[in-house]
Amino acid sequence: MPNVSSTKVLTQRTLVAPSKRSMFVRKIMGSRFTVFGGSIVILLALLAIVGPLLTPYNPLELGPDALAGPSASHWMGTDEFGRDLATRILYGARTSLGIGASVALITAFFGATIGLLASYYRAADNILMRIMDGLMAFPSILLAISLMAALGPKTENVVLSLSVVFTPYIARVVRSAALSIKDELYIDAARVQGVSDLRIILKHVAPNILSPLVVQVTFIFADAIINEASLSFLGAGVPAPAPSWGSILLAGKSVIFESSWMVIFAGGIIILSVLGLNLLGDGLRDLLDPHVQNIRKKRKPFLIFRGLISSRRVPAAFADVEPLLEDQVDVDENPK
Amino acid sequence: MVKFLARRLLSTIPILLVVLTVVFLIIHLTPGSPAAVILGDNATDDQISNLNHQLGLDAPLYQQYFLWIADVFRGNLGASYFLGQSVTSAIISHIGPTFAIAMLAEIIAVTIAIPLGIYAASRRGTVSDVSIMGVSLLGMSIPSFLLGLFLALIFGVNLGWLPVAGYEPLSSGVWNWFQYLILASVALGSMQAALFVRMTRSSMLDVLRKDYIRTVRAKGVKERGVIYLHALRNASLPILTVVGQSVGGLITGAVVTETIFNIPGLGQLIVDSIQRRDLPVIQGTVLFITFAFIFVNLIVDVLYGVLDPRVRLK
Numbered sequence: 001m002p003n004v005s006s007t008k009v010l011t012q013r014t015l016v017a018p019s020k021r022s023m024f025v026r027k028i029m030g031s032r033f034t035v036f037g038g039s040i041v042i043l044l045a046l047l048a049i050v051g052p053l054l055t056p057y058n059p060l061e062l063g064p065d066a067l068a069g070p071s072a073s074h075w076m077g078t079d080e081f082g083r084d085l086a087t088r089i090l091y092g093a094r095t096s097l098g099i100g101a102s103v104a105l106i107t108a109f110f111g112a113t114i115g116l117l118a119s120y121y122r123a124a125d126n127i128l129m130r131i132m133d134g135l136m137a138f139p140s141i142l143l144a145i146s147l148m149a150a151l152g153p154k155t156e157n158v159v160l161s162l163s164v165v166f167t168p169y170i171a172r173v174v175r176s177a178a179l180s181i182k183d184e185l186y187i188d189a190a191r192v193q194g195v196s197d198l199r200i201i202l203k204h205v206a207p208n209i210l211s212p213l214v215v216q217v218t219f220i221f222a223d224a225i226i227n228e229a230s231l232s233f234l235g236a237g238v239p240a241p242a243p244s245w246g247s248i249l250l251a252g253k254s255v256i257f258e259s260s261w262m263v264i265f266a267g268g269i270i271i272l273s274v275l276g277l278n279l280l281g282d283g284l285r286d287l288l289d290p291h292v293q294n295i296r297k298k299r300k301p302f303l304i305f306r307g308l309i310s311s312r313r314v315p316a317a318f319a320d321v322e323p324l325l326e327d328q329v330d331v332d333e334n335p336k
Numbered sequence: 337m338v339k340f341l342a343r344r345l346l347s348t349i350p351i352l353l354v355v356l357t358v359v360f361l362i363i364h365l366t367p368g369s370p371a372a373v374i375l376g377d378n379a380t381d382d383q384i385s386n387l388n389h390q391l392g393l394d395a396p397l398y399q400q401y402f403l404w405i406a407d408v409f410r411g412n413l414g415a416s417y418f419l420g421q422s423v424t425s426a427i428i429s430h431i432g433p434t435f436a437i438a439m440l441a442e443i444i445a446v447t448i449a450i451p452l453g454i455y456a457a458s459r460r461g462t463v464s465d466v467s468i469m470g471v472s473l474l475g476m477s478i479p480s481f482l483l484g485l486f487l488a489l490i491f492g493v494n495l496g497w498l499p500v501a502g503y504e505p506l507s508s509g510v511w512n513w514f515q516y517l518i519l520a521s522v523a524l525g526s527m528q529a530a531l532f533v534r535m536t537r538s539s540m541l542d543v544l545r546k547d548y549i550r551t552v553r554a555k556g557v558k559e560r561g562v563i564y565l566h567a568l569r570n571a572s573l574p575i576l577t578v579v580g581q582s583v584g585g586l587i588t589g590a591v592v593t594e595t596i597f598n599i600p601g602l603g604q605l606i607v608d609s610i611q612r613r614d615l616p617v618i619q620g621t622v623l624f625i626t627f628a629f630i631f632v633n634l635i636v637d638v639l640y641g642v643l644d645p646r647v648r649l650k
Contacts, residue, residue, distance in 0.1 A: 134354020138626050139588035143358075146622045149610050150362045226479045230592055233481060234603075236610050253485060253596065256500065260489050267482045275477045 034283025040276025044269075048097045051090035059083060059091040059243045069261060077261040080251055085262060088243040089269060095244040096228055097273070099158055103224035106163040108217045111170025112209065116201050118171065119178035129175065132168035140165045140223075141230055148236040155244075158237050162227055166220045173216045177209040211288035218281035222274045229270050245270050340641050348634055355630070356408065359623050360401055363615055374417045413620035418612050423620035426605060433503055434601030437517055437594055438586040441525035446579060449529040453536025453575075458563055460541060468533060475530030480589055484523035484596040491519060501598040516599065524593045528582050535578045539571040546570075573644055580636035584629035591625065 052059075061083065068078045076085040114132065118125040135143065147161035181187065182205065190200050225245075231237030232246025233253075240247060245266050252262030371387035372379065388394050392403070407414070413423035456468040478486075492500030498515050506513045543549065544567050552566050591603035598604070602621055609617040 130350045131354055134351050134358065137351045137355055137630050138358070138622075139585070139629055141592055142588060142622045142625055145606060145610070146359070146362050146618055149613070149615065149618045150365065230479070230481055234592065234595060234607050234610070236607075249482075249485065256485075256489060257493055260493060263485050263489060267485060270482060271478055274479070278477060 031283050031287060033279045034287065037276045037279025037281075037283055040272060041280055044093060044097060044273050044276065047090060048093035051093065052087070055084065055087040055090060057084035057087040059088045060241055069259070076265045077259065079248070079262055080255050080259075085248075085265060088248055089245070089265060092243040092245045092248055092266070093269070095155065095238055095242060096225055096246070096270075099155065099162070099228045099238075099244075100221045100224040102159045103162045103166060104217045104221040106159065107166045107170045107220055108213060110163070111167045112174050112206075112213055114167065114171040115174025115209070116178055116205060118175045119182055119205070120197065120201055125175075128171070132171050135164070136168045136172070138165075141227060144227055144231055145234065145236055148231060153236060153239040155238050155242065158228055158231060161231075162224050165227070166223065169220060170213065170216055173212050174209050177212045178205050181205060181208045211284075215281055215285045215288060218277055218284060222277035222281070225270065225273055225277070337642075341638060344634065344638055344641070348630065351630060352627075355623070355626055356405055357401075359619050359626075360404055363619050364397060364400070408623070413623065414616040416609075416617045417614045419614070419617070423616050426617055427602065427621055427624050430600060430602050430605045432505075432601070433517070433599045434587065434590045434594060434603065436506075436513075437520050437524060437590040437599065437601065438583070440517055440521035441528065441586050441590070442579070442583065444521055444525035445529040445532055445582070448525075449532035450536050450575065453533040454540055454563065454568065456533065457537045457540035457544065458559070465537075469537070472530040472533045475526045478527075480523045480527050481592050481596055483526060484520060484593050487519045487523055488596065501596075503597075503599045516597070520590070520593045520597045520599060523596075524586060524589045527589075528586060531582070532575070532578060536571070536575050539574045540567060543567045543571040573640075576643075577636060577640050580639065581633060583636075584632040587628060587632075588625060 057063075062081045063078055063083060065078060070077045076089065079085050079088060114128050118128045144161045144165050147164060148157060151157040151161065187200060187204055190204055195203075228237055228244065229246035229249060232244050233250045235250065237246050238244040240251075248262055248266040249270075252259075252266060256263055371384045371391065371393065375383055375387060385394070392400065395403075411424055413427070415422050416426055419426055452468050456465045459465050488500050491498045498519055503516045504512045540563075544563075549562060549567060552562050557566070590601065591606065594601045594603045595607050602625065606618055606621050609615075609621075
C-alpha cells in the first residue's frame with residue numbers, strides 16, 4: 001500500500017516544525033538576489049584566499065614584456081613593469097577585501113559599543129553622538145584623506161582611517177535600533193528584578209540589534225572597498241609596490257593609452273565586488289526586517305532597487321530630515 | 337518659524353566644533369613636527385626648534401587650539417609649507433574648476449533624471465519603467481571615479497573625441513573649457529542622476545495616488561495635463577530637496593573625480609599636497625569643503641522648512 005506510507009511521510013514532515021535556523025536558511029535560499037550577491041562575495045573571498053596559491057607568478061617580480069595584452073601565459077596581460085596582472089589582482093583581492101573585512105569588523109565592534117552605550121546612558125548619548133554627528137558631517141573620503149595624510153601611507157593606516165570614518169554610521173543605526181527596544185516592558189522587568197545594566201545591554205538589548213547591524217556592516221564592507229580604491233588611486237592609500245585594486249587602477253591610469261587592460265580588469269572586479277555586497281546587503285535587509293517582509297509579499301519587481309537608497313546615500317548632515325525622505329522613497333513600495 | 341530657524345542653527349554649532357577639533361587634532365597629532373617636514377632631512381635640531389618657535393608650535397596645545405579657531409573664523413587658514421602663499425589664496429585659485437564640474441554635473445543630472453523619473457512614473461510597471469530603474473541601479477553601483485576612467489577610455493582613448501586629461505580656463509573659449517570638463521561632469525553626475533530618477537519617480541507615484549488627481553482625471557483633463565500641471569507641482573518639493581542636498585556631495589565628489597582628468601581644482605591641490613606632506617593645505621582645504629558641505633545642507637534644510645510647514649513642526 002504505497003499511498004498510505006507516502007501520506008504518513010507527508011504528515012510527519014508537516015507536523016515536525018522546522019527549526020528556526022533551517023527556516024532562515026530556506027528563506028535565504030528563496031531570495032535570488034541574496035544568493036546571487038552572496039555567491040559573488042564567497043567566490044571573491046575564495047579567490048583572495050586560494051587564488052595566490054594557484055598562480056605561478058610572484059606579484060612583485062618584474063617580467064620581460066611590459067604592458068602585454070591578455071595571452072595564454074598572462075590571462076589578463078602584464079602591467080607597466082611586466083608583472084602578471086591576474087596575479088596582482090588576485091593578491092590585490094587579499095589587500096582590498098582584507099581591508100574591507102577588517103574595517104567592517106572593527107566598525108561593527110566600536111559602532112555597536114558606542115551605539116549601545118549611547119542608547120542606554122543619556123550622558124554618553126550627548127557626548128558620543130555629538131562626536132559621531134561631527135564625524136559624519138565630514139564628506140567621508142575627505143576625512144579619510146586627511147587622516148591618511150597625517151598617518152602616512154600604510155595598509156594598517158588605511159584600515160584605521162576608514163574605521164574612524166565609518167564607525168559613526170554603525171553607531172547611529174545601532175543606537176536607533178536599541179532605543180526602540182529600550183522602553184519595552186521586558187527590559188523594565190529585568191531592571192526591576194535587579195539585573196545589572198551590563199547584563200541587560202548584552203543579554204536583552206544586543207541580540208535585538210543584530211539584524212540592522214549585519215545589514216549595515218555589509219554596506220560598510222562595500223563602501224570600504226570603494227574608499228580604499230579611491231584612497232590608493234589618489235596616492236594616499238596602500239603604498240606601491242604592494243598590489244591593491246586601487247593602486248592597480250592608479251598605475252593603469254598612467255598607461256591608459258598603451259594598455260587599457262589594467263583599468264578594465266581592476267575596475268571590473270571592484271564593481272563586481274561592490275555589486276555583490278550591495279545585493280547581499282539588500283537581500284539580508286529584506287530577510288531580516290519584518291517591515292520590509294510585509295511589503296515584499298505585496299510587490300516584488302523593484303525589491304532589488306530599494307536597498308540602494310539607504311539612509312547613508314542621502315546626504316546625512318541633518319538626521320531629522322532623513323526619515324521623511326526614506327518614507328518618500330519607500331512610498332511606491334507600499335501602496336495604500 | 338523663528339524657533340525652527342534658531343533650533344537648526346544651534347544644532348549646527350556642536351557639529352562645527354567637533355569638525356574643528358578633529359581637523360586640529362589631525363594636524364597636531366601627526367608624527368614628526370611640521371618644522372622637520374619644512375626643513376627637510378638635513379636640518380639640525382636647533383633649526384627645527386627655532387622654526388617651531390617662529391610658527392608658535394611650542395605653545396601649549398590648548399593655546400594653539402584657541403588661536404587657531406580664532407584664525408579660522410577670520411578666514412586665515414595658515415600658510416602652505418611649499419607654495420609660498422596662504423592656504424586661503426591657494427583654495428581660491430583652485431576652486432573654479434571644482435565648482436564648475438559640480439555645477440555641470442548637477443545640470444546634467446537634473447536635465448536627464450527628472451524627465452526620466454516623470455516618464456517612468458507615468459508608465460509604472462511597463463518595460464520602459466523597469467529599464468529606466470535598471471539603468472539607475474547600475475548608475476548607483478559604479479563609483480564615479482571608476483565611471484570617469486571608463487569614460488576617458490571610451491571617449492578619450494578609443495574614440496578620440498575628447499581630451500583624456502588637462503584643463504583650459506574659460507577665457508580660452510567656452511568650448512575649449514567645456515571639453516575638458518564634460519567627461520568629469522558626466523561621471524560625477526550619473527550617480528546623482530540615478531538618485532534623482534528614483535526620487536522623482538516615487539514622489540510622482542505618491543502624488544498620482546492622491547484623491548485630487550482622481551478628481552482631475554474625472555473632470556476629463558488629459559493625462560499630460562494631469563502629470564505636468566497637477567501632479568508635478570506637488571511632487572516637486574521632495575525632488576528639490578534632494579537636488580539641493582546633492583550640491584555638497586557633488587563638490588566633494590568633484591574633488592575625487594577631477595584628479596582622474598588632471599583638472600587643477602581642489603582635488604588636485606589636495607593630492608599634490610599629500611605628496612608634499614603639506615599639511616596646512618590639506619587641513620585647510622578639507623575644512624573649507626566640509627564647512628561648505630555643512631552650510632549648503634543647512635540652507636537646504638531651512639528652505640525646506642520654509643516651503644513645507646510639516647518639517648517645522650517636527
